[in-house]
Amino acid sequence: MSLIALAPGIFYFPGAVNSFVVVGRETDALLVDTGLDDSHARKLLRAVAEAGLVPSGILNTHSHADHHGGNAFILKRFPELKIFAPPLEDAVITHPILEPLTLFGARPPRELQGKFLLAPPSPARLAPEPGLCRMGGADLELIEVAGHASLMYAVRVGEVLYAADALFGPDALSKHPLTFCADSGLQKASAAKLAELEGVRTVLPGHGDPTDDLAGLVAVNLAAYERTTAAVLAAVDAGAASIDELLARVCDSLDVTMTNAGAVVLNRAVVSAHLTELLETDRVHMKVTGNKLIFGTQA
Known part of the structure; x- marks a missing residue:
């Protein structure tokens, strides 16, 4: 070539x-x-x-x-x-x-x-x-x-x-x-x-x-x-959850199937990045509950 x-x-x-x-x-x-x-x-x-x-x-x-x-x-x-x-x-x-x-x-x-x-x-x-x-x-x-x-x-x-x-x-x-x-x-x-x-x-x-x-x-x-930001926000709207739980919801909504550890950590980082953006624009809130870092739409 x-x-x-x-x-x-x-x-x-x-x-x-x-x-x-x-x-x-x-x-x-x-x-x-x-x-x-x-x-x-x-x-x-x-x-x-x-x-x-x-x-x-x-x-x-x-x-x-x-x-x-x-x-x-x-x-x-x-x-x-x-x-x-x-x-x-x-x-x-x-x-x-x-x-x-x-x-x-x-x-x-x-x-x-x-x-x-x-x-x-x-x-x-x-x-x-x-x-x-x-x-x-x-x-x-x-x-x-x-x-x-x-x-x-x-x-x-x-x-x-x-x-x-x-x-x-x-x-x-x-x-x-x-x-x-x-x-x-x-x-x-x-x-x-x-x-x-x-x-x-x-x-x-x-x-x-x-x-x-x-x-x-x-x-x-x-x-x-x-579209990714909207998918992450919709996942949070479905109920307060941890990042890994939100990742699974986002993947389901976007028809993404992860089959190896590399895909999981990469996509987890993407969800985390969009969560930070949503936190900074006050559309999502973060708290610690039951020894878990939880994201929800209510403070």
Whole structure:
């Protein structure tokens, strides 16, 4: 599979997670997000080489394993490369155990240490602050889009926007109705902020196909995020309950079937994020009853 051109000097490599490639000086190629594992990274490097380019740096938009899992393989081939990431995210990429540890709340069992939650470590450093910058010989603009992760950057190069996981393609939203987030309020605000950008002709989501309809893609994502909030609120309205009880109700309402521990802790975090948003807008209340943390609509 080859790199696909989005504009002169701007490419992407499609996969379960898209990799964004920006050409800088001569044959320099900044790699933005390296995929889940060695397989994606190997194919990405082959495509970059076939295009006559050489990796000049790596930017991870955030620290989820499917966006930096290929770093270690690429570093074996190009050990001199520098890896950049937003604040907080750099710590998780350097110490990946932080991701499953945070989701589980303690040292994670083996079932939560697979490649989807625990990528190989790679030494990340802080990326420049949001705004115009040069990285790996490439000129680009970093845009803060926190919410899906504690902090995340979208990348704009001229008329092309790589939205990372601030926006998902329609198929990805349909497949995963409980779209992951660390902060659902910020997730919505970040998506809405991208809709205000002027002069964007092509937008590439982290998961999905490129489109020329930025406003339409934002609208689809905001509708999906609001649908999750409504499902969580409806679960609480059905009767005061713990997070795990609410998770089961939400999954039933959205026709989600969880079959492994990873899915449970990820979706539990989504429900928790939306509960926090509902608490902060005074639509839900939290209390401790019978040694349980209970959420209800009455204080």
